[in-house]
Amino acid sequence: MLKAECVMFLDMRRPIIKTNNNQNLAIPLSQNDFLNLVEENQGIMHKICSLYTSTPEDHQDMYQEIVIQLWRSFSSFRGESKFSTWMYRIALNTAISDLRRQGRRVKVVFPEKPPEQLMADTSYAEKEEQWKQLSVAIQQLGEIEKAIVVLYLEDRSYEEMEEILGINTNNLRVKMNRIKEKLRKLTKEE
Amino acid sequence: MELDNFKDTWKEMVPGEMKTSKEELLVMLQQKSQRPIARMKRNIYWEAGAVIVLYSLAALMNYFLNPMFFAEMSIMLLVIGVLGLYYYYRKLKLLKEMECVQCEVKSNLNRQVTLLEKYIRFYFFAGTVLAPLVYLVSGYLIINKLPVYPPRDASFYILFAVFGIILTGLSYYLNKWYVAKLYGQHVAQLRNLLSQFDEE
Secondary structure, three states: OOOOOOEEEEEOOOOEEEEEOOOEOOOOHHHHHHHHHHHOHHHHHHHHHHHHHHHHHHHHHHHHHHHHHHHHHOOOOOOOOOOOHHHHHHHHHEEEEEEEEOOOOOOOOOOOOOOHHHHHOOOHHHHHHHHHHHHHHHOOOOHHHHHHHHHHOOOOOHHHHHHHOOHHHHHHHHHHHHHHHHHHHHHHHH | HHHHHHHHHHHHOEEEOOOOOHHHHHHHOOOOOOHHHHHHHHHHHHHHHHHHHHHHHHHHHHHOOOOOOOOHHHHHHHHHHHHHHHHHHHHHHHHHHHOOOOOOOOHHHHHHHHHHHHHHHHHHHHHHHHHHHHHHHHHHHHHOOOOOOOOOOOOHHHHHHHHHHHHHHHHHHHHHHHHHHHHHHHHHHHHHHHHHOOOO
């Protein structure tokens, strides 16, 4: 879940972003405010990079590119959409249209650290194995399907997914069902 | 295996070794974008700069060294230079409009495909026209400025026209091949991404 949401406006040019520390930041924001926001939300950006790249170098390059694009667009963020919607759009647009790295996707890297909750769980090994299988299956999906999966796992509503991807809600529901079915089949095969 | 069962796992996951500090982020902000469109824009600035310097110098040198005979040539160089600048301006405008990272993913891809195809058409047209244009200008200069050799009879003009036609044809096919080699795969990949939105 994103940690900063645009919740109210002073006027159209100066929206306010509320951080997870309940701190209100009025736009235009400083570079430091931007860095705080990126630092708070870097988890999701790294997860997107993990899904769309295959090597640590590509991952780092893509992450850097997303940060650059966010920074360049930051001054024109007017708060017409939620901050999270805006951020997902930029991150996914950057990742999906990075065609150079798509051709290089040869191996699966999903460098996440196991969650503490799972570590304590006695069935951790089994869950870890399942997660690995699912990760491999997700890597086999198309670029747009991966984006839908990311947003779904991030608990984004279909309405917000529509705002980010430009696919209407009904179509998204159909696609989501197909993706789930596809993942079920892919994980069975492995 | 159900995707829904992994929502909590996904949210709690921390990309290991991938935490980026504020200092590292600051360094990133100083970097230039490496996206193809950004690099193409940077190349255009360099090329346009080179055209301005080289054409201006060539025109000036030509004018001062041979003011009587080659003033026309200087003007032609300047005209070609101005046309070149318009060419770069148009390319840059298309590249600037090509990407909207803040837009919906689908509309951004649509925009990229449409404008990239427009860019390719313009690039192809300009590239194809350039060879016959330079040929005509050179021909004009040879005919009007050089001593009367070879003789300017009917066969000379026919030969001149035939070479012009061959050159234009060659330029057309060479450009077609080059444009496809440069951008063909990129457009196909973008189209493939767009088709994923409409897959049933």
